[in-house]
Amino acid sequence: AQKVTQAQTEISVVEKEDVTLDCVYETRDTTYYLFWYKQPPSGELVFLIRRNSFDEQNEISGRYSWNFQKSTSSFNFTITASQVVDSAVYFCALTLNAGNMLTFGGGTRLMVKP
Amino acid sequence: DTGVSQDPRHKITKRGQNVTFRCDPISEHNRLYWYRQTLGQGPEFLTYFQNEAQLEKSRLLSDRFSAERPKGSFSTLEIQRTEQGDSAMYLCASSLTQGGNEQYFGPGTRLTVT
Numbered sequence: 619a620q621k622v623t624q625a626q627t628e629i630s631v632v633e634k635e636d637v638t639l640d641c642v643y644e645t646r647d648t649t650y651y652l653f654w655y656k657q658p659p660s661g662e663l664v665f666l667i668r669r670n671s672f673d674e675q676n677e678i679s680g681r682y683s684w685n686f687q688k689s690t691s692s693f694n695f696t697i698t699a700s701q702v703v704d705s706a707v708y709f710c711a712l713t714l715n716a717g718n719m720l721t722f723g724g725g726t727r728l729m730v731k732p
Numbered sequence: 733d734t735g736v737s738q739d740p741r742h743k744i745t746k747r748g749q750n751v752t753f754r755c756d757p758i759s760e761h762n763r764l765y766w767y768r769q770t771l772g773q774g775p776e777f778l779t780y781f782q783n784e785a786q787l788e789k790s791r792l793l794s795d796r797f798s799a800e801r802p803k804g805s806f807s808t809l810e811i812q813r814t815e816q817g818d819s820a821m822y823l824c825a826s827s828l829t830q831g832g833n834e835q836y837f838g839p840g841t842r843l844t845v846t
Binding site for chain 1: 763765767772773774775776777780788790821823825827833834835836837838839840
């Protein structure tokens with residue numbers, strides 16, 4: 619069975635600070651996909667990124683960047699120069715190749731204060 | 733907007749009543765998923781369909797729960813004899829067939845059982 623752990627339940631930062639959200643996963647499969655989703659106060663989960671297990675290249679998209687390290691089973695998410703609009707709950711999730719059910723972590727609530 | 737839609741957005745019901753929720757996926761997506769999210773937790777997988785076939789059901793899906801996708805388009809989730817423990821947000825998502833493809837979520841149906 620697979621498992622996703624987000625050890626940080628809540629993080630509070632001041633606007634313009636950089637913040638990293640941690641995600642550690644467990645699976646015995648060699649083929650899997652990792653995701654990050656954002657859940658703003660409105661409640662709808664918004665897809666941010668997908669990474670497959672064969673691609674360890676880090677990715678940057680604007681102020682967002684992701685660091686995937688198979689050696690430590692981690693897929694961390696960094697927001698640079700945080701903004702108040704980044705305030706949300708962020709979920710890391712995992713799916714295996716054989717089926718698409720997502721296994722979510724418990725989420726990290728990020729509060730960005732002005 | 734051609735995203736995933738869910739109806740109703742909110743449902744309050746008395747214990748013991750039956751409720752039914754509807755999900756309309758993104759039109760070209762042939763996979764449809766149901767998740768349940770309780771306060772402060774990540775979403776938990778309930779079941780998913782590929783076209784009209786229900787391919788997997790979680791152990792969370794008790795006998796009181798039934799899901800259908802009769803024509804491979806919209807889906808319904810019915811809960812019979814609701815209990816207070818059924819109070820949660822019920823999320824629907826859809827995706828394309830290939831493994832690992834990102835799931836797009838609807839706004840959810842918040843169920844309150846009094």
